[in-house]
Amino acid sequence: MSRLSSTTECRIIQHAMGKTCTPLNPQRIVTSDILSLANLIALDIKPIAAGVWSPIEGTMEIPHLANKIQGIALHSFSNQPNLEKILLLKPDLIISISLPSLRGVYKQFSQIAPTVLIPWTEISRDWKQHLKETAKVFGKTEVATQLLNGYYQRVEKLKQALGTLHKYPQNNYTQPFQASFVFVSDGLYLAQRNSFSATILNDLGLLSPKLLNNLALPISDESLPTIDSDVLFIGTYQQSDRSTLERLQRKPLWSKIKAVQQNQVYFVDFQTWYGSDFLAAHAVLDDIEKYLLKTSKLVKGSQ
The missing domain is CATH 3.40.50.1980 (Nitrogenase molybdenum iron protein domain)
Structure with missing residues (x-):
């Protein structure tokens, strides 16, 4: 002791x-x-x-x-x-x-x-x-409960604003769009179902059901077009990774990514989206509000 x-x-x-x-x-x-x-x-x-x-x-x-x-x-x-x-x-x-x-x-x-x-x-x-x-x-267990309740209330409001609430019977519900977090750390990685950012996207109903129960999946240059999310949030781990991202963006395969074609790629802070703490979760929601609520074409079909 x-x-x-x-x-x-x-x-x-x-x-x-x-x-x-x-x-x-x-x-x-x-x-x-x-x-x-x-x-x-x-x-x-x-x-x-x-x-x-x-x-x-x-x-x-x-x-x-x-x-x-x-x-x-x-x-x-x-x-x-x-x-x-x-x-x-x-x-x-x-x-x-x-x-x-x-x-x-x-x-x-x-x-x-x-x-x-x-x-x-x-x-x-x-x-x-x-x-x-x-x-x-x-x-302070009651304080933690209140904080998490506040988080879920904010998520529900954001879901409504994005038009992603389950407005139809469960078996007929179709996600209006999907979002993913990609980060560069000596290579490109797609955050998977067990990652911090994925839990938030999942709470919002935006997570792709195709993701694996891992933290991250390496993405080769050749497999760039397989990132089929409608929206991509991208972060870089270190300063040197920014040049790696710029190199990837110059490749012809980059333009075949669905989110790139739809002009729905947003650059965010890596530490925040990989943060894994309560305040980082709210900062991720801040980014989602900032970038997606202004993008009305994503939600028109489900309003």
Whole structure:
């Protein structure tokens, strides 16, 4: 069990590495990752610092958190958190996602402060469940429920605006159009059914039933025309991937993609669409509203 600093009152939290006695009202929380950082902010809990990794060398930009992280110290790391920096921060609670790499430093974390590893791989990267699991640590399960209810209410309103509600009997319902997220990371990938962005598109009724139960599927240059979604959202992982995307766009096969032919290709932020946290989900909905609600030709047939 992790040690508890100064106070004797605590909340016992069971997690992947055992039990941790967490302070009831922690004041100096440190997170090891953007996912935990974002969900804490969503729950109206402000950590003093967070470890982040940015795909853009030399920066720690987090677009969907840009206006929400003032006063939070961001520390960059590549493979492992900087334990020395965390120690100097004198945290009273450390929050991390349960990834193998972070499980490996759990012992060191727990020697600095009480540490909780929030389930991630164990819950199949379910971002909604992760929010709930994070809320449990702070006794805020009702807040998480309210947040998710608000998300679903927004989804329903957007479905109505897009004309994608199930207005007909289920067996006669036909999707008016489909949307996909494609990203470039040393090659082109089509996000699949288990990916973060796909869960949101699926909630909206826009996800292609052809997608596999994976996170992402590599797409070769030759198979570009097989991307048959009506709408494509595209993000680039690193700065260098932008030149790869430009090269793909110059290929004749690019013009055979259905969404390209329909002029329905939109460039979005990779970190947001791959974000996997509650605030990123709303940022994805922001993009969908921004780009699709103005595109009336997509929804005329189903209004």
